[in-house]
Amino acid sequence: MIYRVTREADMGGNVDGADVWHERLGWAYGLIASDPVEHAAALVRLADTERNTRDARDRYTKTWRRRYSLGRKAAHRNYQEVRRYSLPEGLWDRPAGSDIAAWPGLPYGLLFLEWEAEYPQEWTRHAKAWGTKEGLIRDMAVAHHDETVRARLADLIMIVVQRPYRCKDREYVRVARAVDSDDLRGRLETASRSDNPWARRHAGYVLRLLDRPEVPNTRHVWRTWLAAASSE
Numbered sequence: 614m615i616y617r618v619t620r621e622a623d624m625g626g627n628v629d630g631a632d633v634w635h636e637r638l639g640w641a642y643g644l645i646a647s648d649p650v651e652h653a654a655a656l657v658r659l660a661d662t663e664r665n666t667r668d669a670r671d672r673y674t675k676t677w678r679r680r681y682s683l684g685r686k687a688a689h690r691n692y693q694e695v696r697r698y699s700l701p702e703g704l705w706d707r708p709a710g711s712d713i714a715a716w717p718g719l720p721y722g723l724l725f726l727e728w729e730a731e732y733p734q735e736w737t738r739h740a741k742a743w744g745t746k747e748g749l750i751r752d753m754a755v756a757h758h759d760e761t762v763r764a765r766l767a768d769l770i771m772i773v774v775q776r777p778y779r780c781k782d783r784e785y786v787r788v789a790r791a792v793d794s795d796d797l798r799g800r801l802e803t804a805s806r807s808d809n810p811w812a813r814r815h816a817g818y819v820l821r822l823l824d825r826p827e828v829p830n831t832r833h834v835w836r837t838w839l840a841a842a843s844s845e
Contacts, residue, residue, distance in 0.1 A: 662699035
């Protein structure tokens with residue numbers, strides 16, 4: 614499913630405050646917990662929410678078989694409500710034009726990206742959503758985050774550049790350009806000189822584009838960089 618930014622009127626709940634977001638998705642912090650018991654419990658909760666979401670979607674889909682179903686709108690509202698308690702569905706439909714840095718769902722968007730970075734195979738097995746990943750990364754690429762968020766984004770970049778490339782990882786260049794700092798560049802320099810071949814290539818690529826803001830972060834530029842790095 615593609616991550617969408619929609620009109621606030623279509624959304625309802627995504628303009629809720631932090632306490633409501635925590636009530637819906639606070640359990641998801643267990644997905645990045647180091648405690649195996651907490652982590653396992655979060656995966657069980659995720660399975661429950663996904664099952665509820667599928668059931669609500671199936672009930673809504675069935676209403677389309679009846680041309681003049683009075684329950685269609687109710688089934689649709691129920692599906693929209695139920696899916697807000699799960700991932701990635703709970704992150705969809707951020708109000709258009711809203712400031713990502715002020716969005717109450719920001720901590721859970723970060724959490725979703727951190728889960729993908731730290732537990733990539735598990736994320737792929739349970740909640741693979743490349744469009745959601747791409748949309749979140751692009752939206753996160755702004756310079757006015759507070760220092761805590763900037764630090765978490767920098768940590769995300771460092772995890773990603775040190776692993777084999779995964780779909781949409783190249784989008785993190787946008788984030789690196791937005792949160793550029795001497796500290797981040799220092800960490801990237803260290804990674805680019807490490808024994809890890811992916812870190813050397815990927816961190817070096819990010820550094821090159823930080824030094825050359827006029828160079829587009831395109832697939833062609835990325836592949837050209839990889840080809841040159843492989844021939845060295």
